[in-house]
Amino acid sequence: MKQGDTMICGWAKDNLLDFIDGELEASQVLMLKKHLEDCDRCSHEHEKILNAWKALDAWEDPMPPGHLRENILGSIYRRRTPQGLQRIFSVAAVLLIVIGVAFFYRGTDSKRYQERTADNKSTAVQLHTDITEENENDIIANLQLLREKEFYDSLDKLEKIDYLPLVEDSRNEDEKDKRSSLGLLAV
Amino acid sequence: MEDTDIALMELIKRGDDKAFELLLSRHQRSVYNLACRFLNDGAEAEDITQEAFIRVLKAAGTYRPEAKFTTWLYTIVKNLCFNALRKNRSVYIVSAEEEILPELPAHNDDPSEIIDRKRLKSRVVSAVNALPENMRIAVILHKFHGLQYNEIADILDCSVNAIKLRVHRAKTVLANSLSDFSPETK
Numbered sequence: 001m002k003q004g005d006t007m008i009c010g011w012a013k014d015n016l017l018d019f020i021d022g023e024l025e026a027s028q029v030l031m032l033k034k035h036l037e038d039c040d041r042c043s044h045e046h047e048k049i050l051n052a053w054k055a056l057d058a059w060e061d062p063m064p065p066g067h068l069r070e071n072i073l074g075s076i077y078r079r080r081t082p083q084g085l086q087r088i089f090s091v092a093a094v095l096l097i098v099i100g101v102a103f104f105y106r107g108t109d110s111k112r113y114q115e116r117t118a119d120n121k122s123t124a125v126q127l128h129t130d131i132t133e134e135n136e137n138d139i140i141a142n143l144q145l146l147r148e149k150e151f152y153d154s155l156d157k158l159e160k161i162d163y164l165p166l167v168e169d170s171r172n173e174d175e176k177d178k179r180s181s182l183g184l185l186a187v
Numbered sequence: 188m189e190d191t192d193i194a195l196m197e198l199i200k201r202g203d204d205k206a207f208e209l210l211l212s213r214h215q216r217s218v219y220n221l222a223c224r225f226l227n228d229g230a231e232a233e234d235i236t237q238e239a240f241i242r243v244l245k246a247a248g249t250y251r252p253e254a255k256f257t258t259w260l261y262t263i264v265k266n267l268c269f270n271a272l273r274k275n276r277s278v279y280i281v282s283a284e285e286e287i288l289p290e291l292p293a294h295n296d297d298p299s300e301i302i303d304r305k306r307l308k309s310r311v312v313s314a315v316n317a318l319p320e321n322m323r324i325a326v327i328l329h330k331f332h333g334l335q336y337n338e339i340a341d342i343l344d345c346s347v348n349a350i351k352l353r354v355h356r357a358k359t360v361l362a363n364s365l366s367d368f369s370p371e372t373k
Binding site for chain 1: 207211215216220223224229233236240304308310311314326351355361363364
């Protein structure tokens with residue numbers, strides 16, 4: 001059994017995988033090749049790695065089942081259609097909710113309006129019946145009295161006024177100005 | 188290939204179903220292979236392949252060809268695989284591959300050869316599955332998908348050196364677990 005330089009063995013072991021990968025420089029490649037020829041142990045290690053790596057070739061490519069392609073395309077096209085429909089359904093659902101809410105509020109508002117108008121109507125009818133049946137003449141008479149009272153009150157107010165503001169004649173103003181300018185008014 | 192993938196993605200972005208079907212035809216096998224090898228579960232790999240392409244379609248609108256298309260695609264698959272692993276952590280993953288997809292022997296195959304090949308394959312699968320997850324996915328991408336360290340680094344979101352180290356360690360581990368294998372035994 002050939003025994004190479006043990007100093008180089010350490011270096012060879014460290015660089016064996018780079019050597020297999022083809023990543024060593026030319027000079028290093030020559031040195032390692034020479035060492036592998038001289039050293040059985042390193043040469044065996046080298047072969048072991050190469051053989052194991054080659055053994056992996058026994059693991060052939062697993063063949064995908066024939067239905068895989070159809071399954072993939074099927075699932076994609078299936079997904080696509082429901083997604084489109086889902087979008088349409090979601091938009092339709094939102095619209096329905098909005099319309100529903102609008103109708104609901106409109107309905108309650110009109111209900112309230114109807115209730116209110118019904119109340120008002122009944123009150124009006126009540127008043128109307130009261131007025132027509134019993135107090136119509138009284139109200140008319142009272143209205144007449146009220147009008148008369150307002151008239152007399154206005155008269156009282158006029159009588160209580162002590163004086164009415166005087167509106168001076170503009171011609172008198174002009175004369176006053178003339179006099180003051182001539183010093184006639186200065187006393 | 189890469190250019191046409193990007194061109195297909197542009198067409199998919201505009202709603203071209205045929206372009207998507209073409210992209211699916213091109214990559215469904217590699218996506219399925221990656222998921223199936225990593226999880227060692229054919230049924231799960233089918234689900235992941237399906238989900239990966241659904242995500243591709245969904246993300247087509249925002250896709251930017253900054254990296255290779257396959258790097259982007261494998262990143263999606265990797266994320267789905269890790270999610271599936273986390274989800275099924277407590278569940279024992281049954282290797283259904285042998286049962287679901289039995290390899291039909293060619294008529295001229297020697298039965299003893301078939302048995303040897305199956306035995307070897309079984310050992311290889313066990314050895315790879317025994318690797319830690321991060322190491323395993325790096326090995327699968329490097330060995331079976333022919334990706335360079337820098338591409339794997341992009342997919343796994345780590346440095347090139349880290350990937351190189353993982354693959355080197357994996358090679359050492361595999362060399363020990365498959366130490367009695369020689370090309371002649373195949």
